[in-house]
Amino acid sequence: MKKNKIIDTNEEFFYHEFKNGLKLYMVPNTNEKNFYITFSTKFGSLNTEFKKNNESNYTKVPNGIAHYLEHLKFYTKNGSAFEYFYKLGASVNAFTSYDVTCYEVFSSTYFKENLNYLLDYVQTPYFTKELVSNERGIIKEEINMYKNNPNTELTYAAYRNIFINDKRKNLISGMEEDIKKITLEDIETCYNTFYNPKNMFIIITGNFNPYEAVAIIEENQLRKEFIDVQFQNKKIIEPSKVKEKYKEINMNVETNKVSVSYKIAKKYFKKLNLKDIELYNYIDLLFNILFGVTSDIQDKLITSTVIQNGININKTETNEYFVISLTTDTDYPETFINMVREVLSNIKIKEEELERKKKVFKSNYILHFDDIESVNNNIQDNILHYGTVIDNYLTICEKMNLTKLNEIIKLLKNKNESILIIKPQETE
Numbered sequence: 001m002k003k004n005k006i007i008d009t010n011e012e013f014f015y016h017e018f019k020n021g022l023k024l025y026m027v028p029n030t031n032e033k034n035f036y037i038t039f040s041t042k043f044g045s046l047n048t049e050f051k052k053n054n055e056s057n058y059t060k061v062p063n064g065i066a067h068y069l070e071h072l073k074f075y076t077k078n079g080s081a082f083e084y085f086y087k088l089g090a091s092v093n094a095f096t097s098y099d100v101t102c103y104e105v106f107s108s109t110y111f112k113e114n115l116n117y118l119l120d121y122v123q124t125p126y127f128t129k130e131l132v133s134n135e136r137g138i139i140k141e142e143i144n145m146y147k148n149n150p151n152t153e154l155t156y157a158a159y160r161n162i163f164i165n166d167k168r169k170n171l172i173s174g175m176e177e178d179i180k181k182i183t184l185e186d187i188e189t190c191y192n193t194f195y196n197p198k199n200m201f202i203i204i205t206g207n208f209n210p211y212e213a214v215a216i217i218e219e220n221q222l223r224k225e226f227i228d229v230q231f232q233n234k235k236i237i238e239p240s241k242v243k244e245k246y247k248e249i250n251m252n253v254e255t256n257k258v259s260v261s262y263k264i265a266k267k268y269f270k271k272l273n274l275k276d277i278e279l280y281n282y283i284d285l286l287f288n289i290l291f292g293v294t295s296d297i298q299d300k301l302i303t304s305t306v307i308q309n310g311i312n313i314n315k316t317e318t319n320e321y322f323v324i325s326l327t328t329d330t331d332y333p334e335t336f337i338n339m340v341r342e343v344l345s346n347i348k349i350k351e352e353e354l355e356r357k358k359k360v361f362k363s364n365y366i367l368h369f370d371d372i373e374s375v376n377n378n379i380q381d382n383i384l385h386y387g388t389v390i391d392n393y394l395t396i397c398e399k400m401n402l403t404k405l406n407e408i409i410k411l412l413k414n415k416n417e418s419i420l421i422i423k424p425q426e427t428e
Helices: 065-072 081-088 111-123 129-147 150-162 184-194 210-222 266-272 276-291 296-303 333-345 351-370 372-386 393-399 402-414
Strands: 002-005 012-017 023-028 035-041 049-052 091-096 101-107 200-206 231-233 246-251 256-265 312-317 321-330 416-424
Touching (some): 065 184, 101 111, 129 184, 200 210, 256 333, 266 276, 276 312, 276 351, 276 372, 296 333, 351 372, 351 402
């Protein structure tokens, strides 16, 4: 087991890789009474075309299958996994995103029992045709809930406008026509491919003993046998342009919901010789200065009642792009859109603004160690986006400078804009 310090903090970070390829990341916090364990596989809604063990052809499975499998995984031969955790007084849940399925346990007691059972129920396949069939109705209700939620639709409709080939344009749960196609064979194929220790990782944060955690997992994994599976996801080529530059849809809302999104290709910034995490920090910092809670435009728009509840800044990172979406509720969508455009066409950042925002970023980073769920989520994001844990975040922040930021601002001219407006339904 490797033990390191998170640079410029007092936090200890532990890493261990087991013989079967399973990876373990740990940040203990003895000031907390609880522990938070996540067990994840790098299998999300994007992974629907893949080939394994040197196969010549790609296997294609229906959209939404990672989410479907997540639902089924809570069923065991001895009943629901929820029942076992409930008896231990633990909180258990799971979620599926674009690139990961994560099973989580939150508790303050029975660390060994919780960790062991989390590993056992996730790593023990139990699927039947009856279970697959019965779960379809539950997931159908979930899909309808997403489709009828204006805030969810604001995100996904914006992505449908932005992305041409990238599967982020699809609901993570899939649509009803997708889940109708999912079979027991599809579920077993995906489980056997992606739920392999080499494709999985555990993150533990909070109050626990890292040496005990390693021992528990080591003993647990030695009791099991796994077939080594090599696989390759099909690479999707995403063009720089957006699919739709402007779109309006009608839903049951009282006020217009507006999304102004920008698709920013990383390739335009290559000459700056920045790592992805460094470039992301600059982009994040810039949009926070321009549109964050302390920005001039947000103050002006709220004071003038053009917008109602501020501007939300949503950021998505892919291998090739950053997507920044500025969303708000407003009775004056065109005014909001034009003011966003005006800000982005006349960007001038002062040194003191940059330094102030850097201090906020660094302060938030230090404070986030008090929240064991936030630490866990941050590690997961690091692993999925950068393949490792970023342990020098404060150093990266400190090195940010106005010269480099201005170079990035000049290159932002290559961004592609997409507008989405959700309007109230017309009354008869």
